[in-house]
Amino acid sequence: MIETIQLSKKFKDKTVVQDVDMYLDQGESVGLLGPNGAGKSTTISMISSLLKPSSGDVKLNGESIIKNPSDIRKVLGVVPQDIALYQELTAYENLKFFGRIYRVPKDQLEDRIQHTLELVGLKDRQKDLIKTFSGGMKRRINIASALLHQPNILILDEPTVGIDPQSRNYILEMIRRLKVQNGTTILYTSHYMEEVEQLCDRVYIMDHGKVIASGSQSELLSILSNEDTISVQLSKMSPPLAKEVLALEPVRQVEEDGDTLKIISKKSSNIISDLVRLADQHQVKIINFQMVNPSLEDVFLHLTGRTLRD
Amino acid sequence: MLTFLKKDLLLFWRDRKEVLLVVILPLLIIVVLSISMSGMFDGDENLNVDLSLGLVIEDQPEEAIEVISNQISMSGKIPEDVKDNLINSIESAPPVELLTNALMSPGIGDWVTVKTLTEKEAVDSVENGGRDAMLVIPSGYTEQLLSYLYLGTENKPELSFSAKETSFEVDIIHDTIEGILNQMNLQYALSLSGTEVDMTQIQLPEGSTESIAADRDFTMGIDQYFTLSMGVLFVLFMASTVATRITLEKREQTFNRVTLSNAPPYHFLFGKTCATFILAMLQIILIFMGSHLILDVFSDRTMMFWSGLLLISIVFSLAVAGLAALMTSISLRIKNPETANGAFTGIIMLFGTIGGSFVPIYVLPDWLQKIGEFTPNGQTLSVLIEWFHFEDLSLIWLPLTVLTVFTVISVIISMMLYPKRGEVS
Numbered sequence: 001m002i003e004t005i006q007l008s009k010k011f012k013d014k015t016v017v018q019d020v021d022m023y024l025d026q027g028e029s030v031g032l033l034g035p036n037g038a039g040k041s042t043t044i045s046m047i048s049s050l051l052k053p054s055s056g057d058v059k060l061n062g063e064s065i066i067k068n069p070s071d072i073r074k075v076l077g078v079v080p081q082d083i084a085l086y087q088e089l090t091a092y093e094n095l096k097f098f099g100r101i102y103r104v105p106k107d108q109l110e111d112r113i114q115h116t117l118e119l120v121g122l123k124d125r126q127k128d129l130i131k132t133f134s135g136g137m138k139r140r141i142n143i144a145s146a147l148l149h150q151p152n153i154l155i156l157d158e159p160t161v162g163i164d165p166q167s168r169n170y171i172l173e174m175i176r177r178l179k180v181q182n183g184t185t186i187l188y189t190s191h192y193m194e195e196v197e198q199l200c201d202r203v204y205i206m207d208h209g210k211v212i213a214s215g216s217q218s219e220l221l222s223i224l225s226n227e228d229t230i231s232v233q234l235s236k237m238s239p240p241l242a243k244e245v246l247a248l249e250p251v252r253q254v255e256e257d258g259d260t261l262k263i264i265s266k267k268s269s270n271i272i273s274d275l276v277r278l279a280d281q282h283q284v285k286i287i288n289f290q291m292v293n294p295s296l297e298d299v300f301l302h303l304t305g306r307t308l309r310d
Numbered sequence: 311m312l313t314f315l316k317k318d319l320l321l322f323w324r325d326r327k328e329v330l331l332v333v334i335l336p337l338l339i340i341v342v343l344s345i346s347m348s349g350m351f352d353g354d355e356n357l358n359v360d361l362s363l364g365l366v367i368e369d370q371p372e373e374a375i376e377v378i379s380n381q382i383s384m385s386g387k388i389p390e391d392v393k394d395n396l397i398n399s400i401e402s403a404p405p406v407e408l409l410t411n412a413l414m415s416p417g418i419g420d421w422v423t424v425k426t427l428t429e430k431e432a433v434d435s436v437e438n439g440g441r442d443a444m445l446v447i448p449s450g451y452t453e454q455l456l457s458y459l460y461l462g463t464e465n466k467p468e469l470s471f472s473a474k475e476t477s478f479e480v481d482i483i484h485d486t487i488e489g490i491l492n493q494m495n496l497q498y499a500l501s502l503s504g505t506e507v508d509m510t511q512i513q514l515p516e517g518s519t520e521s522i523a524a525d526r527d528f529t530m531g532i533d534q535y536f537t538l539s540m541g542v543l544f545v546l547f548m549a550s551t552v553a554t555r556i557t558l559e560k561r562e563q564t565f566n567r568v569t570l571s572n573a574p575p576y577h578f579l580f581g582k583t584c585a586t587f588i589l590a591m592l593q594i595i596l597i598f599m600g601s602h603l604i605l606d607v608f609s610d611r612t613m614m615f616w617s618g619l620l621l622i623s624i625v626f627s628l629a630v631a632g633l634a635a636l637m638t639s640i641s642l643r644i645k646n647p648e649t650a651n652g653a654f655t656g657i658i659m660l661f662g663t664i665g666g667s668f669v670p671i672y673v674l675p676d677w678l679q680k681i682g683e684f685t686p687n688g689q690t691l692s693v694l695i696e697w698f699h700f701e702d703l704s705l706i707w708l709p710l711t712v713l714t715v716f717t718v719i720s721v722i723i724s725m726m727l728y729p730k731r732g733e734v735s
């Protein structure tokens with residue numbers, strides 16, 4: 001339905017997006033995962049026809065959108081990363097304005113506004129100015145504004161950034177409902193891998209402007225199938241210990257997280273006895289020891305040697 | 311397009327600070343300036359300014375009067391019965407004395423300080439700003455004047471009036487002296503015809519300063535002038551107020567939403583333009599009506615005057631809307647919003663200055679004044695002043711047409727500059 005072909009963007013001499021090939025099929029929900037500055041928003045801007053690519057193409061049903069962006073605009077709803085609302089207007093007035101310019105038929109507009117407000121759970125606050133809203137509520141209206149024209153495809157750019165867990169769950173639930181009930185195709189951008197894991201059928205992982213891995217979650221996780229992820233809780237963290245663990249032959253990566261060491265090592269290599277010995281040498285006790293199921297976070301760590309939230 | 315217009319008006323209305331700023335502030339400034347500067351004008355609009363004039367008398371009136379008296383007695387043209395009367399009046403009230411007396415008379419002396427100086431002293435004091443102007447009565451003046459008046463010689467003598475720069479004050483002195491001279495000549499001429507005239511002083515008409523100054527700008531009260539100039543200036547600001555808002559829409563990305571909605575590109579532009587027009591119109595009406603209610607600046611004016619005022623306001627508001635359209639397109643093209651805002655404020659201040667809204671225009675160099683006349687605000691201000699004085703359509707239709715052309719050109723350029731897709735930065 002939508003595909004990008006060798007999509008690239010340069011700002012001056014800086015290549016921000018490089019040769020991105022992606023596709024979205026009808027009804028799918030696809031995640032675009034990457035740390036801040038990976039080029040996710042830039043990619044989305046090009047897909048949604050706000051920004052001209054430096055090279056490459058975006059196609060909707062086989063037709064390039066670059067010359068004729070109006071086709072994609074009709075079927076697309078975009079939730080920008082920033083709150084793109086008029087702060088001095090009420091929630092209702094914002095929705096009405098955006099509904100009107102999206103040419104929602106007049107006789108349906110009122111119903112749709114009320115319905116959308118219900119969907120985002122802010123019907124009782126519709127007469128309040130946006131600037132009086134909490135971050136989470138603004139985010140919800142930000143999403144609502146992209147839904148009025150009932151888009152087939154919804155692109156969300158980090159819609160949960162900087163809000164409380166409750167609002168976040170509400171939003172995730174809402175998106176899931178859109179997908180299930182309306183069959184909306186979803187492109188979901190985030191640097192929270194939990195969200196993408198929860199929501200998306202397929203995932204693209206981006207870093208430094210390039211797609212470094214893609215596929216369904218199980219496909220991505222199978223990248224790690226040759227490895228074990230072991231979580232070791234210590235009585236106290238000891239950086240020299242971590243260093244020596246990393247030096248062990250089967251260990252690929254070690255990450256310190258509070259009192260816990262996260263170790264990625266070769267599949268079925270027995271490092272437990274070595275761990276116990278090293279802990280002893282550094283006078284640290286092992287409190288807990290656990291093999292963990294790898295997550296997309298681990299995939300990212302594996303691929304880049306960094307965590308998503310660096 | 312109406313959707314955009316409604317949104318812009320609503321946003322403006324929500325911003326109470328802005329609403330206060332555009333209406334209350336100008337009114338406040340008009341009232342404060344009028345009151346603080348009304349020291350220059352007393353209640354019934356008579357001038358109460360303190361001006362100073364250096365008077366240089368190079369003439370030797372005594373000798374001239376003797377010579378002329380002799381010539382009159384011997385003249386064949388002047389009727390015998392008038393001769394005595396004439397000589398009498400010349401001797402009792404020689405022209406130079408009449409002039410100086412008139413300048414020091416209660417009606418004028420209240421606001422002009424006259425000091426008799428040598429030429430060098432006068433030149434110096436005008437040069438260093440100590441005095442507003444100097445008047446030189448050249449040698450031979452009395453003789454030439456009287457022989458011109460009574461003996462029919464060709465050359466009418468002239469006084470030399472000079473000032474360092476033209477100014478409001480200088481204009482007033484100049485006009486006043488001219489008035490005195492005209493009156494003096496008239497009186498001498500009357501005495502020639504045998505009419506009884508009290509030649510011991512010049513009969514200044516009632517409300518002298520006003521009548522001498524008739525048809526001059528300064529018959530306009532300071533409050534009236536400020537109403538017009540500040541009104542024009544603050545309405546001009548509306549263009550940058552609107553343009554600044556676009557920066558916000560860009561930064562908050564609501565403009566991106568508008569782009570994505572696939573709304574016809576010009577709807578956004580025309581929404582802004584119309585909103586500016588309506589706001590400018592409301593603003594100018596409120597400022598004019600407000601000053602009228604507070605200061606009674608347009609008392610006793612005809613329906614015709616008010617209609618003209620409305621017409622000028624409409625044309626000017628359109629010009630401001632055109633300017634806003636231009637700024638809209640430009641600010642959508644400029645990357646850095648602060649640069650754009652700074653540039654717009656700069657342009658408006660420049661227009662305000664050379665258009666004569668901040669300082670009286672005559673303090674500016676001539677070439678700048680010429681350019682200033684072509685700013686929409688400068689043009690409007692001069693049209694308003696002309697309309698205020700003469701209520702003559704034939705005087706204002708041309709500048710109003712020029713303003714309209716300015717508007718049309720601005721809108722066309724703004725449409726050409728309006729970014730196509732992908733050009734928004």
Ligand SMILES: Nc1ncnc2c1ncn2[C@@H]1O[C@H](COP(=O)(O)OP(=O)(O)O)[C@@H](O)[C@H]1O
Pocket residue numbers: 011016034035036037038039040041042043
């Ligand atoms: N208009 C621009 N001009 C120059 N650099 C930009 C511009 N927009 C984004 N960038 C740069 O491109 C990189 C990717 O940005 P972005 O697409 O916003 O990343 P993400 O959304 O993944 O956090 C960043 O380093 C950012 O600084």
Ligand SMILES: [Mg+2]
Pocket residue numbers: 037040041042081157158
């Ligand atoms: Mg981003």
